[in-house]
Amino acid sequence: MSITEPLVTPSEPHDPTHTDTGGEETGTRAGPESRGIEYISDEDRGGKPGSLFWVWATPSISFLTVTMGALMVAGLGLSLLQTLAVTVIANLGWIFVGVIAGSGPAAGTSGSVISRAFYGLRGNKAIVGLYGWLLAAVYLSLTWSSASVNGLGLLNRIGVPSTELVGVAVVIVIASVTVLVAIYGHGLITRLYPYVANGLVVVFLLATVFMFPHFDFSYEPAEKLTGTALVSAMTVGVTILGSTPLSFVNSPDMARYLPRSTPVWKTAAATGFGGALPGILFTMIGALIATGAGFDMLGDPMGAFETGLPSWFFPVFALAVIVAAIGLNGMTTYSASLSLQALGIPIRRIPSTLIIAVIGTVLTIVSVAIYDFTTSVSLLLQLVVVAAGPLIAVFVTDVLLRRNRYNDPDLFDETRTSRFWYRNGWNWPGLVSLVLGGVAATLFIDTDVFVGSLSDLTGLDLSIPSGMIVAAASYVVLAGKQVRSDSMTATRTQR
Secondary structure, three states, rough: OOOOOOOOOOOOOOOOOOOOOOOOOOOOOOOOOOOOOOOOOOHHHOOOHHHOOOOHHHHHHOHHHHHHHHHHHHOOOOOOHHHHHHHHHHHHHHHHHHHHHHHHHHHHOHHHHHHHOOOOHHHHHHHHHHHHHHHHHHHHHHHHEEEEEEEHHHHHHHHOOOOOHHHHHHHHHHHHHHHHHHHHHHHHHHHHHHHHHHHHHHHHHHHHHHHHHHHHOOOOOOOOOOOOHHHHHHHHHHHHHHHHHHOOOHHHHHHOOOOOOOOOHHHHHHHHHHHHHHHHHHHHHHHHOOOOOOOOOOHHHHHHHHOOOOOOOOOHHHHHHHHHHHHHHHHHHHHHHHHHHOOOOOOOOOHHHHHHHHHHHHHHHHOOOOOOHHHHHHHHHHHHHHHHHHHHHHHHHHHHOOOOOOOOOOOHHOOOOOOOEEOEEOOOHHHHHHHHHHHHHHOEOOOOOOEEEHHHHHHHHHHHHHHHHHHHHHHHHHHHHHHHHHHHHHHHHOO
């Protein structure tokens, strides 16, 4: 069976954890989504994979994407052609996001549950707790910080003073709207985000038209980079931009309501192209804006837009930036609530969402005081790849080795009789592969606060390829035989 073939089973396997919704609204209907990480039966599924295109386009149509594009030119000293090359290479990471998205319909549950297959029931809790949940709260605070600054700017234009109390109120309002999106969950996201994405495209493209006179298509850096310095800057750029797609290990969450028979390639294509195409476009728009004379896209990116946009349009653009942040964080909060459940904490998804939101809000209120948002975010994105690259590499490798065959009941069986109990709940081949990948990425990373020994030796930031290659290769060597055996067992069970 090929990975591109649909996983079709003659009869749905029994899942002892499945609870009859009793007519409750599911992820494909209106109303708050009460379902969490529970298995989704065939009768509760629906939709088409094409809907995922706009779901994943929404996070890429953002102010963060634009500012990171500007960073390539204004911060790293790359030319426009060099930035284009870096951007395309970095966005190839969406291929991996698409591949793991295909596991959602096959398993009928979230990525934080599917990963039990390669880390073990207890090992998975450690991984989900450290990455899928805690780091999500950090991401929330960063994006909300950006949105809050814009919210304060809009209030200033109508005479509201920028006091600490007003700042806290803005954060709480933005967080509350985000929480509503996450509470209504999958159904609202898949129905609403196409309209949100198209609206954002219109506003961001109009902003591009207004900024167009400031573009310098013949721009060349004052000091052209050559040799090792150029390659070093480009590898750092790939790390910064590539960290965004590689961080979306939650892509199965958005696809899990699709019918089991959905071809994997359709799910992967809709997810990958949805994230990559707008990501490339708006990164390059940010790079072009950075060529404008007098624009400080590093220290004051919103100031550049306030200068270049008509006074009547700037509030519209600022509002769109806030909406984009809410769209991204709505998905992040939604997946983080599922991750919290996967830790084994006896809590429903909606209360879990509120807990995540409270933590993210507190972090946001603290981080609003950061004076250089662009530099802070770029540093975090570089550090994220130490975990994100190896994580998604192990996930992709497992999907390919297992041929996307996941035995649903075993993923939910948390007893010692589960196939995924391994050694006392820990699957050491998966965990060791992840650690080895993280070590390799650390050795090759190059940031302002830490430079790996091999990066210092070569002058290059190869944290993404080194971390992913080492993690994937280690998993094949240490777990390949076991995973293939599990795949055959799942196939026999499902027949």
